Amino acid sequence: MKCEFFRENIWAMFDDEASDAALRAEMEAHTAECAECARFHRQTAAAVEAVTPRCEATAPESLTRRIEKTVRVSHKGALLRSLGAVVSVAAVVAIVVNVALSASPVRAAGKCFGTAAELFENSKTISMLLELRTEPTENMEYIDPSADFVECRLDAVCGADAVVWRFDKGGRVAVSDGRIMTQWLPEQKRGWTGFLCDASIDAVMLANPRMLMVAEREYAATHKGVRYDMTNDGTTVRVTVDAPAQGDYSQSDYMLNTSIAESDNRRVYCFDAQSGRLLSAVVSVRTASGEVEVLRVKSIAYDEPLDAVEVAAVPGDIELQNMLTLDYGSRLAGITARQAAEKIVRAFEKWDAALLDEALVYYGPVMAKVREMYGGSVAVAFGEPFRSGEYPGEFVPVRLVLAGGGICEMNLALRNDNPAGTWIIDGGI
Ligand SMILES: [Zn+2]
Structure with missing residues (x-):
C-alpha cells in the first residue's frame, strides 16, 4: 500500500x-x-x-418545544423591522456556530454528556469576533447576502452548570445568565427578557467542539440532503457541512436566504488536530447570483479573563418587557390570518389600543414608535396570505396609506401558536 x-x-x-x-x-x-x-x-x-461525540444524543423535549416557540421577526418591506420581536437563544447559537437549531427537527447534544466537568473540559471562557452579513439591529439569526458585513462579538463563560454569554451586534445585544436570556436595542433603550435558556445546549457548543459535532452529525442525520465531510492533514481537522435550505417554499420564496437555515449553505469548521479547539468557521450561502460568504469568524480567544457577572449584565437604563408574563388576550382568536390582518390594520386608523395592544403584544417596549408610524393610516388592499420557509405562521400582504400620505406595502407576519390561539404580529411592520 x-x-x-x-x-x-x-x-x-x-x-x-x-x-x-x-x-x-x-x-x-x-x-x-x-x-x-x-x-x-x-x-x-x-x-x-x-x-467526535462519545455518545448518541437527543435533544431534551424542552428544547424542541422552546425552539418551536421561537419568536422571529420578518424583515422585508418592514418600516419597523429593526424593532421587531425577539428570537430564542438557540438562534444565537445557530448563527455563531451555524448549527441550524431554528429548524425544529434538529436534535442536539445535551444530557448524555453527564458531568459538567466533561461538558466544559476544553475551556473556561471563549471570546469570538465574527462578521455577519446582516442588519445590526435585526434579530439574531437574520442574514442578508446582499448586506455589508457587521462586526459581532461573542463572549462566553463556562461555569459549573451553566454558560453565561453575551452576543453583541452593535445595534442589538443578547445576554444569558445561563437561565434567562435577555436582548435589547441599545439605541432604543428597550428590550425583552424572560426567554428560558437550556444550559445544556446554548453556548456550550461554542466552547466544546465535540458538542458542535454532535449537533452537526445529528443535523446531517435528520435532514434530507445534508452532506457531512471531514478531512485531516495532521494539523487541522476540517469539517464541511453542505445543507439545503430548510422549510417549505412551495407557496413563496419570501423567506429564502433570510437565515442560514433557510439558505442552501455550506459551513466549514477548522479544528486544531491536537486540542480539538475550533480555529475558524466560515458559512456561505448559494444565491441566484452565486456563492456568498455570510459569516466568518475573525478570531477566537480561549481562556481570556472574563467576569461572568459583567458578561451577563444588562444596562440599568434599558426598559424590559418580560415574555413570561405576556397577556395575549383573545380578540383575534378563532379567525383566519387574513381576517386578523384586516382587523389589525383597520384598527390603525383610529388606533384601537385594546385590539392593538393584543395584536402587537411583542412590540410593547416600542409601541409608541409603532403608533407614530402607523397611527391614522388607512388600509387600501389585502393580498392572499402565504407561508414561507420555517416561519410557523402566515404572511399577509397589505397596502396602506400612511397618515402622512405615503403608500406602504408590507407582508404582515402573523402567528397564532400561543396559549391563547390568538393572532399576533411578530414581523413585517
Ligand atoms: Zn506509509
Missing part, C-alpha cells in the same frame, strides 16, 4: 459504517510496517477523539 493512498483513505479507519473491512485490514497492516503512517494514524485518532 502506498503511503499516499493510506493518507487519503485514513477516514476508513474511523468510519465504521462507510468503510469496508478488507480495506481496513489492509490499512491496519500498513501501519504495522510503516512508522510514518502509524504516527499519522495516531494523530488522526487523537483528532477524531477531540471532535
Whole structure:
C-alpha cells in the first residue's frame, strides 16, 4: 500500500459504517510496517477523539418545544423591522456556530454528556469576533447576502452548570445568565427578557467542539440532503457541512436566504488536530447570483479573563418587557390570518389600543414608535396570505396609506401558536 493512498483513505479507519473491512485490514497492516503512517494514524485518532461525540444524543423535549416557540421577526418591506420581536437563544447559537437549531427537527447534544466537568473540559471562557452579513439591529439569526458585513462579538463563560454569554451586534445585544436570556436595542433603550435558556445546549457548543459535532452529525442525520465531510492533514481537522435550505417554499420564496437555515449553505469548521479547539468557521450561502460568504469568524480567544457577572449584565437604563408574563388576550382568536390582518390594520386608523395592544403584544417596549408610524393610516388592499420557509405562521400582504400620505406595502407576519390561539404580529411592520 502506498503511503499516499493510506493518507487519503485514513477516514476508513474511523468510519465504521462507510468503510469496508478488507480495506481496513489492509490499512491496519500498513501501519504495522510503516512508522510514518502509524504516527499519522495516531494523530488522526487523537483528532477524531477531540471532535467526535462519545455518545448518541437527543435533544431534551424542552428544547424542541422552546425552539418551536421561537419568536422571529420578518424583515422585508418592514418600516419597523429593526424593532421587531425577539428570537430564542438557540438562534444565537445557530448563527455563531451555524448549527441550524431554528429548524425544529434538529436534535442536539445535551444530557448524555453527564458531568459538567466533561461538558466544559476544553475551556473556561471563549471570546469570538465574527462578521455577519446582516442588519445590526435585526434579530439574531437574520442574514442578508446582499448586506455589508457587521462586526459581532461573542463572549462566553463556562461555569459549573451553566454558560453565561453575551452576543453583541452593535445595534442589538443578547445576554444569558445561563437561565434567562435577555436582548435589547441599545439605541432604543428597550428590550425583552424572560426567554428560558437550556444550559445544556446554548453556548456550550461554542466552547466544546465535540458538542458542535454532535449537533452537526445529528443535523446531517435528520435532514434530507445534508452532506457531512471531514478531512485531516495532521494539523487541522476540517469539517464541511453542505445543507439545503430548510422549510417549505412551495407557496413563496419570501423567506429564502433570510437565515442560514433557510439558505442552501455550506459551513466549514477548522479544528486544531491536537486540542480539538475550533480555529475558524466560515458559512456561505448559494444565491441566484452565486456563492456568498455570510459569516466568518475573525478570531477566537480561549481562556481570556472574563467576569461572568459583567458578561451577563444588562444596562440599568434599558426598559424590559418580560415574555413570561405576556397577556395575549383573545380578540383575534378563532379567525383566519387574513381576517386578523384586516382587523389589525383597520384598527390603525383610529388606533384601537385594546385590539392593538393584543395584536402587537411583542412590540410593547416600542409601541409608541409603532403608533407614530402607523397611527391614522388607512388600509387600501389585502393580498392572499402565504407561508414561507420555517416561519410557523402566515404572511399577509397589505397596502396602506400612511397618515402622512405615503403608500406602504408590507407582508404582515402573523402567528397564532400561543396559549391563547390568538393572532399576533411578530414581523413585517
Ligand atoms: Zn506509509
